Amino acid sequence: MSRVAFIALIPPQLAGRHSTHIENLTGSESRHRTIMKTETFAGNGSICTEVVLERLNGDRALMAKLAGFFLEDAPRLVETLRADIESGSAPRIAGSAHSLGGLASTFEAKSFTRLTTAIERNCRQGDTSEMTELMQQLDAEFLWLIADLREFVASPIASDGEPIR
Amino acid sequence: MPLALVVDDDRSVRFMLQKSLEEISIEVILASTAEEGLHLVLNRRPDVVLLDIMLPGRSGLDILEEIQACDRRLPVIFITADGGSDSAIEAMRQGAYDYVSKPLNLPNLNRLVKNAINSRQLMSVPVALTADPEADSRIRSFVGRSQEMLNVFKAIGRVAAQDVPVLIRGESGTGKELVAQALYQHSHRSDQPFVAINCAALPDTLLESELFGHEKGAFTGADRRRIGKFEQCHGGTIFLDEVGDMALVVQGKVLRLLQDQRFERVGGNETITTDVRIVTATNRPLEEMVEEKTFRADLLYRLNGMTISLPPLRERREDIPLLLGYFLAKSQRALNKPHIEGMSPECLELLTNHDWPGNVRQMQSIVQQAVLNTIGPIIIPEFLPREVSAVCVTVNEAVATKATKTQSVAPRPSAVDPDVPLIGDLGSFIEKRIVAKSTNLSTEVLDCVERYLFTRVLQVTNGNQSQAAEILGVTRGKIRDRIASFNISMERKVQIDGDAGE
Incomplete structure (x- = not known):
């Protein structure tokens, strides 16, 4: 998904909240310069790079690799979750939400994992009443998350060579 | 090189664990399903298993049971999405070595895996009571033909099969841990866990939590319930090295545990019953410490079901x-x-x-x-x-x-x-x-x-x-x-x- 396409897909209710982020997306060159100077990555705020790197022993190449896995695997898992919600099977929904949450937790994607946890917890208690609403919120957060991970993978932070020790 | 088996259906977990562990010279084999994992446990005999608690279609607890049926001493570390989950607590009760929750912290995980491998080796490597310098170099041996060492060997033989607490005394470097291992390996608990804790290596509050576990919110940073070593080691043997360095508050809890095998987790009200044999060691003058009121007299008497004194080399x-x-x-x-x-x-x-x-x-x-x-x-x-x-x-x-x-x-x-x-x-x-x-x-x-x-x-x-x-x-x-x-x-x-x- 290109950045332009991503902006078009931002749900209207999130556009205000993330307006500065949208601005950032269009000014990628200046942001990259900042990144090279400070060696941090802000993105849209759906991930916390510093904390992730601390847990990964400072290994940026590893984080980029894991982000690549997420970008490849997560869309399929989101679709599985959506299908499970449509089928109404609480155990299956809980299982899919669990897998998705586990995958996203690597990147400190708090907003996203809060939603997968809520979906899983409700389903474990047999409550599927709010699934459609939660799924909508999850879809929106998912877009921010994959956008940030794509940004990270493409950024100089992720591609500056050897793992940091 | 030690061998770790990682069983997880998430390829990113498998990848990051393999990379992280290989960097600390641990060979890693991977499985994405329970069946593959059990096959590798049987055929490759790993030193530690890292197991996702929720594999597709299988409960991690069932898999733990099957692993234990193959090898009761193999340490299993569960990977959970939520550290406070009931299944993680249950896993610890059933004898898991430990659990880590996602997101994984690789430096901490590396340390945990190293400790697990060390525990595995302590449990597995036979202590040969031999005086043969030609003995297999992989075996940690007591070497000695002096009367002093023969007395030590005899004492180990007399007390190993009994369930009494043993206090091992001797200067640093005399082989107290070897005695503890030998006591464990020659006891009827030898197919149960052996856990060694160095009381001097942890600050007092951490030691209490490590031994007895803690409830969520018991202290700053206790963001989830934790099972302690006494609970985890149920049925087995716990070796408390440097017991003279234990804080008085921890001494009180250990005393109660020795008296009626009961305790509460830090910050908890639930009384937990356990069955562990306690072996302790120290090079400190406990009697003098009793006089100085830095060591409880009643604990000293309780720990001292039998004393084995290791002579200094001189x-x-x-x-x-x-x-x-x-x-x-x-x-x-x-x-x-x-x-x-x-x-x-x-x-x-x-x-x-x-x-x-x-x-x-x-x-x-x-x-x-x-x-x-x-x-x-x-x-x-x-x-x-x-x-x-x-x-x-x-x-x-x-x-x-x-x-x-x-x-x-x-x-x-x-x-x-x-x-x-x-x-x-x-x-x-x-x-x-x-x-x-x-x-x-x-x-x-x-x-x-x-x-x-x-x-x-x-x-x-x-x-x-x-x-x-x-x-x-x-x-x-x-x-x-x-x-x-x-x-x-x-x-x-x-x-x-x-x-x-x-």
């Missing part, structure tokens, strides 16, 4: 040549120096007459260093570390003649010279070890640096261990442990200073 000198032969053979094999034929008579005499304040552990280190330094087929005094070759005669003589003059002088650690390798020597040391094809270079270098650091700080504090602990940010117990491990002399330097002053 009190069983007839074992020294045997031990030297044993460690020489072991170092030759480990360092791949088959051309070394033996020691010169002068060298043997020097080592036989040495006082060995660090006991067997010190001897092992000295022999290893000598083997490393030796050029040619014979180890001569020149190849011995300076702490033996240079100081042995001159300083021991000085000790004998000047002792009365120096008694009032506060002990200071010897440091920069002549005993402690300078940091500046580190480069050449590393080069030597690389040429020697070391397979343990990280540990060797870290030991070297740590030895320098502890000695230097003790010098700065004039031997004051409390101050040194504060500067280094470690416990006093750790300082004592390192003084013994690294053979940092608190007396010799005083004698030298005395000489210099005259």
Whole structure:
């Protein structure tokens, strides 16, 4: 998904909240310069790079690799979750939400994992009443998350060579 | 190289664990399903298993049961999405080694896996009560034919099968942990867990939590419930090393556990019942500590179901040549120096007459260093570390003649010279070890640096261990442990200073 396409897909209710982020997306060159100077990555705020790197022993190449896995695997898992919600099977929904949450937790994607946890917890208690609403919120957060991970993978932070020790 | 099995359906978890563990020299095999994992447990015999608690279609607890049916001693670390989940707690109760929750913290996980592998080795490697220096180098052996050591062997034999608490006493480096292992391996609990905890290595609050577990919110940072070692070790044996360094509050809880096998987690109200055998060890004067009210008398009586006292090496000198032969053979094999034929008579005499304040552990280190330094087929005094070759005669003589003059002088650690390798020597040391094809270079270098650091700080504090602990940010117990491990002399330097002053 290109950045332009991503902006078009931002749900209207999130556009205000993330307006500065949208601005950032269009000014990628200046942001990259900042990144090279400070060696941090802000993105849209759906991930916390510093904390992730601390847990990964400072290994940026590893984080980029894991982000690549997420970008490849997560869309399929989101679709599985959506299908499970449509089928109404609480155990299956809980299982899919669990897998998705586990995958996203690597990147400190708090907003996203809060939603997968809520979906899983409700389903474990047999409550599927709010699934459609939660799924909508999850879809929106998912877009921010994959956008940030794509940004990270493409950024100089992720591609500056050897793992940091 | 130790072998770890990672069973997780998430390829990113498998990838990051493989990368992280391989960087600390642990071979990793991977499985994405329970069936694959169980197949590898049976066929590859890993030293540790990292297992996703929720694999597709299978509960991790069922898999744990099957793994335990194959190998009860194999440590299993669960990977959970939520550390406070009931299944994780249940897993610990059923005998999992530990659990980690996502997102994974790789440095912490590496440490945990290393500890698990160490536990596995402690449980698996037989302790041979042999006096044979030709014994298999993979076996950690008691070596000795002296009457003192024969008494120790007999005592182990008498008490191993009984469920009484055993207190092992002896100076640092005499082999207390080996005795604990032998007691465990010869007991009816040998197919159950063996957990070793060094009470001096953890701050008091952490030790309490480590032993008894804690409830969520029990203290700052307790963001989830944690199962303690006493609960985890149900049915097995727990070895509390350096028990004299245990805080009074922890002593009280251990006493209650010894009396009725019950306890509460830190911050919890639920009373938990467990069945563990407690083996303890110390080199501290517990009776004096009782008088000073720093150790509970009732706990001492409870721990002391039977005492096994390990003699210092200087009190069983007839074992020294045997031990030297044993460690020489072991170092030759480990360092791949088959051309070394033996020691010169002068060298043997020097080592036989040495006082060995660090006991067997010190001897092992000295022999290893000598083997490393030796050029040619014979180890001569020149190849011995300076702490033996240079100081042995001159300083021991000085000790004998000047002792009365120096008694009032506060002990200071010897440091920069002549005993402690300078940091500046580190480069050449590393080069030597690389040429020697070391397979343990990280540990060797870290030991070297740590030895320098502890000695230097003790010098700065004039031997004051409390101050040194504060500067280094470690416990006093750790300082004592390192003084013994690294053979940092608190007396010799005083004698030298005395000489210099005259």
